[in-house]
Amino acid sequence: MRTLFIGDVHGCAEELDALLSECGWRPDDRVVLVGDLVAKGPDSAGVVRRARERGFLAVRGNHDAHVLRWRAGRGPKGKTLKPEHQQVLDTLTPEDWAWLEAQPLYRRFPELNVIAVHGGLVPGVPLEEQKEDELLNLRSITQDGTPSKRVDGGEPWGSRWKGPELVIFGHDAMRGIQRHPHALGLDSGCVYGGRLSAYVLPECRLVSVLAKRAYVDVDASP
Numbered sequence: 001m002r003t004l005f006i007g008d009v010h011g012c013a014e015e016l017d018a019l020l021s022e023c024g025w026r027p028d029d030r031v032v033l034v035g036d037l038v039a040k041g042p043d044s045a046g047v048v049r050r051a052r053e054r055g056f057l058a059v060r061g062n063h064d065a066h067v068l069r070w071r072a073g074r075g076p077k078g079k080t081l082k083p084e085h086q087q088v089l090d091t092l093t094p095e096d097w098a099w100l101e102a103q104p105l106y107r108r109f110p111e112l113n114v115i116a117v118h119g120g121l122v123p124g125v126p127l128e129e130q131k132e133d134e135l136l137n138l139r140s141i142t143q144d145g146t147p148s149k150r151v152d153g154g155e156p157w158g159s160r161w162k163g164p165e166l167v168i169f170g171h172d173a174m175r176g177i178q179r180h181p182h183a184l185g186l187d188s189g190c191v192y193g194g195r196l197s198a199y200v201l202p203e204c205r206l207v208s209v210l211a212k213r214a215y216v217d218v219d220a221s222p
């Protein structure tokens, strides 16, 4: 059986279809989306529906977690919901929400020696002791080992991850595809007009398709 790990889709349903086609996706392939299925792009509900109906697996991304919190009435106090998240709340069906809520923060694939997570893992911390915010939002590690959610907050966390598992992650569109000895970043910025990327095992093949257009202007992003 093949396993296709796919980077941040962010509602780019047409690009997801194109990528699956480029990979030669068959229903007996296992597909694992590494988080941020929703928000920013044009068709979050279409992405979740495809994943749900086709039996894909996913891990939860920071945007998925954010809309789930609002849906549960636990949005940050005194804050208003951004349009990109309101659109998700307005369009997902109850079945979509149930599926999204069932997605964990990380998944282990022992037979592949792979861990899938959206943000990252703090090197040296056992998997079960990793904090939720870092699993969702980690990007960098400072010289003294402090985790940071900022791109300029140190070196990429993946460069310090020593294995033994290969960690496949997303969340870092600014750095794009990251190849470290034991970590592979798959967010190639599709929603910003970049590419949507997949890593196919056991072939060890990186496949990507161009975004049809930029749905978010990087310069206009907060």
Ligand SMILES: Nc1ncnc2c1ncn2[C@@H]1O[C@H](COP(=O)(O)OP(=O)(O)OP(=O)(O)OP(=O)(O)OP(=O)(O)OC[C@H]2O[C@@H](n3cnc4c(N)ncnc43)[C@H](O)[C@@H]2O)[C@@H](O)[C@H]1O
Residues within 6 Å of the ligand: 062, 063, 066, 076, 079, 080, 082, 136, 137, 149, 171, 172, 173, 174, 189, 192, 217, 218, 219, 221, 222
């Ligand atoms: N209390 C609160 N009140 C209201 N809202 C709240 C909230 N707490 C959380 N939220 C909202 O909930 C969401 C999740 O928040 P949170 O979980 O806090 O994540 P975040 O890292 O702050 O969210 P970002 O939107 O910055 O990052 P991202 O996950 O979209 O990463 P990406 O790499 O694509 O993008 C990161 C950046 O990189 C830029 N970028 C990406 N690619 C490129 C490129 N190639 N070149 C230049 N810039 C690029 C993007 O424009 C973007 O700015 C956010 O929208 C946040 O604002």
